[in-house]
Amino acid sequence: MTPGSGLQAGLKNRHLSMIAIGGVIGAGLFVGSSTGIATAGPGILLSYALVGTLVVLVMRMLGEMSAANPTSGSFSAHADRALGRWAGFSIGWLYWFFWVVVLAVEATAGAKILEGWVPAVPQWGWALIVMIVLTATNLVSVGSYGEFEFWFAGIKVVAIGAFVVIGLLAVFGVLPGVDADKASFGNLTSHGGFLPHGPGAILTGVLLVVFSFMGSEIATLAAGESENPQQAVTKSTNSIIWRIGVFYLGSILVVVSLLPWDDASIAKDGSYVAALNSLGIAHAGEIMNVIVLTSVLSCLNSGLYTASRMAFSLGERGDAPKAFARVNSRGVPRTAILASVVFGFVAVFFNYLSPDTIFLFLVNSSGAVALFVWLVICFSQLRMRKIIQREAPEKLVVKMWLYPYLTWATAALIVGVLVYMLFDTEHDGRQTVLLSLLVAAIVLVIAVVRQRLAAARPAPVAESPADKVTIG
Secondary structure, three states: OOOOOOOOOOEOHHHHHHHHHHHOOOHHHHHHHHHHHHHHHHHHHHHHHHHHHHHHHHHHHHHHHHHHOOOOOHHHHHHHHHOOHHHHHHHHHHHHHHHHHHHHHHHHHHHHHHHHHOOOOOHHHHHHHHHHHHHHHHHHOHHHHHHHHHHHHHHHHHHHHHHHHHHHHHHOOOOOOOOOOOOOHHHHOOOOOOOOOOOHHHHHHHHHHHHHHOOOOHHHHHHHHEOOHHHHHHHHHHHHHHHHHHHHHHHHHHHHHHOOOOOHHHHHHOHHHHHHHHOOOOOHHHHHHHHHHHHHHHHHHHHHHHHHHHHHHHHHOOOOOHHHHOOOOOOOOHHHHHHHHHHHHHHHHHHHHOOOOHHHHHHHHHOOHHHHHHHHHHHHHHHHHHHHHHHOHHHOOOOOOOOOHHHHHHHHHHHHHHHHHHOOOOOOHHHHHHHHHHHHHHHHHHHHHHHHHHHHOOOOOOOOHHHOOOOO
16 A cells, blocks of 8 residues: 555454454443442343343444445444435544543543552653553554554453453352352342342443443444454454453353442442452452553553544545545554544543533533444444445345344334433433533534535536637
8 A cells, every 4th residue: 555545454353353352341341330230239230231232233233334345434434325424424523522532531540540559650640641652652553553452452351251260160169269258149139139229220220331332343443454354344243242241241240249239348449359359369459450451541542543543534534624534654644643632632631620510521421422323323224234235235244133123123222221311310311411412413513514515515617628728
C-alpha cells in the first residue's frame, strides 16, 4: 500500500484474536460487579445472561454486515448505507463521543491505582503520563497498538481464566491447601433465595451491568486493518458466545458461589478481591489492582484506537474534517488520533476541575450510547440484508439467526431496557437516558441540517465539449 493512501493491514491474526477476546472484558466487570450483586443477589447471573444474549445477537447482526463489507467505520458505515447519511453521521459521532469520555474515565481510574503505588506523583500526573504513553503507542503504527493490546488482553484473559478454575476447584472442595468454609453452590439459594429482592431486581441488574459489555464491537472496526478481514470478523462473531459465557457468567458464578451474596466483604473490598480473600490468597487486593490496571490500560488503548478509526471513517465519508481521513507513511491517521486524545485530555481536566458538574454531565450524557449503537445495528441489519441479497448474496458468510424475527425481538428488548431506565431514579438511569437523548438529538439535528444544506446546493454543471476552448 502506498504511503498516505489509506489504512494499512498491520494487525496479525493473533492480534485480532486477542482484541476480540479482550474487547468483551472491560474494567467494569471487575469494578462494578459488586453493586450488581448487592442489588440482585445471585439473580445477577440472570441479568448478565440477559445482557450477554443481547450482545451475542447484536454482534451476530454486526458480523453479518461486517463480513460482507469490512470497514474501519463498522456499524456507522453500514448505517450510512442502509438507513441514510444522517444515521451514519449521528451514530458515528455519538460513538466517538462515548469513547473519548471513556478515555478520561479510565485514565482517572488508572491514575488512582498508580498514585497508591507511587504517591510522589500526583493523580493528575499519572493520568497525563498514561495518556501520553498510549497516544504515542497508537501514533507509531497499528501494529504497535495490536501488540500492546495483545499483551494487555492476554493478562486479562489468563487472570479471569485462572480465577474461574481456582474458584470452581474451591467450590467443589478439591483445591489443595485451601479451607474455603463458605464456598458452596448452596450460596446461590440459601440467603433469601436466588432472587432475594424479587424478579424486578433482574432488570435493575441489567441497567448496572449493560455498560460493562461495551467494546465487543471493536474487533469489527479493527478487522479493516487485518490481513483477512472477512475471516477475522467471522471468527470473532462465532466465538462471542463462549467468551461471554466464560468471562462474565463463569466468573460471576464463582463469586456468588464462593461467598454469600450479602457478605459484607463484597461491598467493602469488591467482588473479586473478596472472593480471593475468602480462599486465603495472600495480597489479593494488590493482585486485583494489577489486573484492574491492565484492564484500564487495555480499555484506554482500545478506546483511543476505536475513537480515532471512527473519526477516520467519518472523515472519509465527508462527515468530519478531511484531515481526519489522512494517514502518514505508516498508515496511521495521526490527525484523527490527536483530535480524539485532545478531547480526552480536556475531559480529564474537567474531571479534576469540576467532577460533579461538567465531567458528570459528560459521563451521564454518553452513558446510553451503547444501547443507541445496538439499536442502530438492529435497524441497519434489517435493511442491509436485503441490499446484500440483491447485490452480492455470496458475501452472506455470516447470517443472523431467524431473520427478521429475532432482529425485531432484539430491537424491542433494547427499547424495553431504555424505557425501564427512564423509571429508574435510584441508579441515575433516568438522568443517563435523558442526557444521552439530549446529546443524540443535538447530533441528529446537525446531521439533518447538513444533509438538507447539501441537497439544496446546486450540483456542479459538467462542462460540455462544445464549451471548451482549444488554444492552439
